Amino acid sequence: MARFMPLADAVADNLRNGDTTAFEGFTHLIPNAAAHEAIRQGFTDLTLIRMTPDSLYDQMIGMGMAKKVVFSYAGNPGVGLLRRMRDAIENQWPRAIETEEHSHAAMANAYEAGAAGLPCAVFRGYRGAQLAQVNPNIRQVACPFTGETLAAVPSIRPDVTFIHAQKASRRGDVLVEGIIGVQKEAVLAARRAVVTVEEVVDDFAGVHPNACVLPHWTISAIAVVPGGAHPSYAHGYYARDNAAYLEWDKISADRDLFAAWMKTNVLDAGPDAFAQRVADL
Amino acid sequence: MARFMPLADAVADNLRNGDTTAFEGFTHLIPNAAAHEAIRQGFTDLTLIRMTPDSLYDQMIGMGMAKKVVFSYAGNPGVGLLRRMRDAIENQWPRAIETEEHSHAAMANAYEAGAAGLPCAVFRGYRGAQLAQVNPNIRQVACPFTGETLAAVPSIRPDVTFIHAQKASRRGDVLVEGIIGVQKEAVLAARRAVVTVEEVVDDFAGVHPNACVLPHWTISAIAVVPGGAHPSYAHGYYARDNAAYLEWDKISADRDLFAAWMKTNVLDAGPDAFAQRVADL
Amino acid sequence: MNSFTPNEMMTIAAARALSNEDVCFVGIGAPSAACNVARLTHAPGITLIYESGTIGTAPDVLPLSIGDGELCETALTTVSVPEMFRYWLQGGRITTGFLGAAQIDRFGNINTTVIGPYDKPKVRLPGGGGAPEIATSSQQIFITMKQSTRGMVEKIDFYTSFGHGDGGDHRARLGIATKGPVLLVTDLAVWRPDPETKEFTVVSLHPGVTRANVQETCGWKVAYAADVEETPPPTELELTTLRDLNERTARAHAAGKGS
C-alpha cells in the first residue's frame, strides 16, 4: 500500500546495502532525484539493474556504491560513453565491479517475465551474437511443438525498483504517460517499489481508460519531487536538459572534477533543488 | 496497407474456405457484422478461434461453417450455455466439429506469442487441470535456470482476424478504447486483418499517447459499419443489448427457430441493418 | 431483522470474508454480488478485478458479463487480457480468487467443463475460462454455490480447476505454492478445509438450517468442525445494500432491444 513520505524516508525505508535494485526510466522520467538521495545515504554493494545505465548509474558507480551492474546499453544517450563506468570496468576505480550484459530485447523480456511472475523469459534472440558466449545467464529452450531453439534469460526480480512518474492520486495510484519504457514492468517485478512524482492530484477521473496506471497496492512509497527526473524530462512538465548531458561527458572524464561536482550538486544538495533545475526547461 | 471497402468486399477478399480465423472481442466490440457477412457468403470448413465463442460462433457453428473450434469459454455471457455449439458437439448437428479447448490464460498467452512472432507461449498454468490430459497441444518446458516446469501451448497465428473498433483515421490507422481484450494481439498475430469501425475521423490528434492504436500497415481492409458490434457494445457509442443475449438463449434452443431467425436477421439482411439495431441503446 | 432468502445469506456470508486489503479476481453471479456488497458495506477499499482487464472497478450495477461497459467506466484502469493474465493473475497480485462451480467435490476441485465423459459429453458446459489459473495463481480461493446433490458430488466428472486434489499436501506435491480453496459458502452453510485433510467441513450453519438440510443437498458425507456456529444473520445494512444492488441491476439489464 502506497504511503506518501519525504524522499529521504522513502529511500531509507526501502533500500538496503547489498540490494538488487533498478532505477528505471527509458530516456524519459529517469529517477535522478531518487538516485541522488540513495547516493547521499551512501548505500554499498548494490546490484544495479538498468537497460540504459546513463549518467545516473555512472554517478552511483563513480561513488563506489555498485558491486555489479546488469545492463544492455551503457552510454550517455546521444553523447557517448559512460566514463565513470568505464573507469570502474577498465581500471577498477573506485572499486572493481562485475557486469552482466544483455541486449535490450533480453532485458525488456526479463522485466516482462519478472512482472509476470515467471522464472525466465523466452524469446527469439542472441542468434550469432557473442554475448551468448560470455554471459552464462543466456541459455536456450526448445519449443516443444516446432523444435525451434529460443533464447532464455532469468527474469528480473529487483528487491526494490525506483521510478519517476508524472502524477499520483491522493489514494496513491500512479500515472505514467508518454514514453512509458519498462517502468510498469520494473515496478511489478520488484518486491518493493518507490515512486517520485511531479505532483499529487485528487484522482485520475477523465484520464484515458487504457493509460498506464499503477494501483496504490503495487507501490510501497511515494515522494513528491517536482523536477525529480532532471536532466531527463517529464512529458507534460518540462523538457530534457541536453546541456546537462553534454556537460556530464566533461565532468565524468576527470575523477577530481567528478568528485567536486558530486559534492556540490548531490551530497550538499537535497530533493528540493530539482524544482529549480527544471524551472526554465 | 489498410484499404477502405464495403464489408462484403473486405470479407470476400480476406476469408477463404478452410481458413483458420479469429473473430475476436472480449465481451466488448465483438465483430458481429463481419461474422454475419461471412455467414451470408457461406464459407465452410473454417477453424474458428476465440476465447469466448458466444452467440457469434454459435451462429456460425449452427450454420455448419465450422470444422473445428478453439476456445476457452463457450458460454453465452451472463446467460448460460451455447446451444448450437452444444448441439454440434453432443449431436453432430448440423455437422460434427472438432474442439480444442484451453484456459483463458493459455489463449491470452497464445495470442500474445502469436503477435510476438514466437512458435509457442510459455506460462505457469494448467497445474492439476485435466485439460492438460485431453488436449495434446498442452505441453511442458523446463526453466533452464530454476528447473521449474512451465506450461507451453502453440502460439495462435490465424490466417485472418476480424475485429470491430471505434475509429479509423483516413490513413487507415485504427483506435480501440475501453476493454481492449486481445484484439491488438489477434490482429498482429494474423496474416491478414479486417476491421469494422463505427466511424472514420481525420486523424487521432489529441488521443492519449499510450492509447491502443493499430497502424494502417498492420491491417488489410477496413469497412465502416456503424453498430457493427451489436448486440455487443462499443464504448463511447452504444450500450450492450442485454435483451438480445437473453433472447439468443431461446432462439438457439430450437433448430427451426434458429434457422428462421438466421434467415430474417442475417441471410436476408445486410451490414446497414446494424445502425438501426443500436439506435436506441 | 428482515426475513431473507438462502441466496441472500450466501452472498452476504461470502461478502463478510472479504476485507479492504483484498485484491479480488471476480467471477460472474454470486461472486460478483458478494464482492460488491463487501465494497458497499465494510470494505470500501477493496480492489475488484474482472478478467476482461478492468482493475479497481466500482460498478453501480452488477455486470451481466465480466466485460460490461460499466466495469471499464468505473475502473482505475483497463489493461489488455494478456496483461491481465500475465502481470496481475500469474504475477501473484491477486489475494483472493472467487469461483463458482457446476460440480465440486469435498476437496474444492471444480468442474465446469462437461457432465459425462469429455470425448462424448452428456452436457457440454461452458468450460474453464479463467478458472484453471485463477485456482492456482490467486493467493487463496473462495467458492460460492447453491447446494444440490447434482452439484456437490463424491467425484466430479472433470477436473476443470484444481482445489486440494486428493487432499492433504496434494497441491504442494504438484508444485503449487498458493493456498487454494480456503472458504466455501453455500446457501446453507459456511465451510472451511480441515487443516490436515483439506476436506471442506462445515464451520457454521445459516440461521434455521439443520445438519439434515446440509446432508440432503450434498453428495458426500458431510464433515463438521468441532464447534459449529450459527452464521450471523444479515444485518439491515447488508440486506438493504444487496437488495438495492440487485434492483438496480435488474432495472439496468432489462434494457436493450433484442431483434
Add this chain to the structure above:
Amino acid sequence: MNSFTPNEMMTIAAARALSNEDVCFVGIGAPSAACNVARLTHAPGITLIYESGTIGTAPDVLPLSIGDGELCETALTTVSVPEMFRYWLQGGRITTGFLGAAQIDRFGNINTTVIGPYDKPKVRLPGGGGAPEIATSSQQIFITMKQSTRGMVEKIDFYTSFGHGDGGDHRARLGIATKGPVLLVTDLAVWRPDPETKEFTVVSLHPGVTRANVQETCGWKVAYAADVEETPPPTELELTTLRDLNERTARAHAAGKGS
C-alpha cells in the same frame, strides 16, 4: 549544384534507399538523419519507429536520444519497451533495421561492445542495446558509418550483432530467416553484399571519391562490383532538407541549463 560534405552524401545516399512502404527501426545519429531526410523528401509515408516505443514518429528536429519527447509527441502511438521488442521487432513488423557501428567487418558483422578482450577491455564501448535482435529480426538491415581503418577491420573484436557471419549461407545455418545487411553506406561509397559470398562490395563511389580513397580508409581488401557507378550527388532538395533539419536540431539541442 551545391558543394556538400562526405557526411551529407552518406546521409542522403542512405535516405534514398528507403521507401514509402518501409517500417524502419531507427538508431541514433546518421541513421536517424537518413530516415528523416527520406520522410521529408521522397518517402513521406515511411513509418519510423524508435526503440523507446514510439511508432510512426515525425520529429521536427532529430532526437538526441532514442527517447526524446519530440518522438512521442509526433508519434501515432507509443507502446512499452517490452511490447516494442516483442510485437513490433520480434513479430517481424520491421522492414528495415538501421544500424551504426564502431567496428564492422566485410560481412556486415558489427561490434559496439569492446575494443580488446571482453573480460579485460581496452575500451569499454556502450554495448549492443537493441542491435543483436534488430540485426536478426528486421527483414533487412542497412548500415551507415564513416570509413576508417579503425572502424572497418579485417576481424572485429566482438560480435555484438550478426551480419553474414563468415559469409555465404551462414545466417541460414544459424536458423536466421531474415536477409541481414543488404546495404552499407559510408561517407565514400555505397556497398552491397555479393549475392554468393555476402562480402560487401562497392557498387557506387560518391562524387570525387577514388578507389584509393576507399582502400586507404578500409582495413580489408576492398572488392568492387563489376560495374561501379558514381553515386548521384545530392539534389538541391535533399541538401536543403538535410541542412535545415540539422540546423533546427542544433538550435533545439543548444537548449537546456546544465548545472
